[in-house]
Amino acid sequence: MSPDKLIYMANQIGKFFASQKAGSPVDGIADHLAKFWDPSMHAKIESHLEHGGEGLDALVKEAVQKLASKDHLKDHACPEPAN
DSSP states (O other), X not given: OOHHHHHHHXXXXXXXXXXXXXXXXXXXXXXXXXXXXXXXXXXXXXXXXXXXXXXXXXXXXXHHHHHHHHHHHHHTOOOXXXX
């Protein structure tokens, strides 16, 4: 999927969550991306943000940063000790 398509989709998600009265739009966007976007889409949008994030709305940039932090923590999490 092209970066332009991902940017468009992410901004559409952002517009939806920005219009909601309840909850944090940034949390809503990040949660939606985490639940419904596959890891390759995460990687592409995170890489786009690392390179400036041109075209991404401000709330979406914040949400992608939050998602990237979660992905980073998940990738570097310590395994559960065996009982």
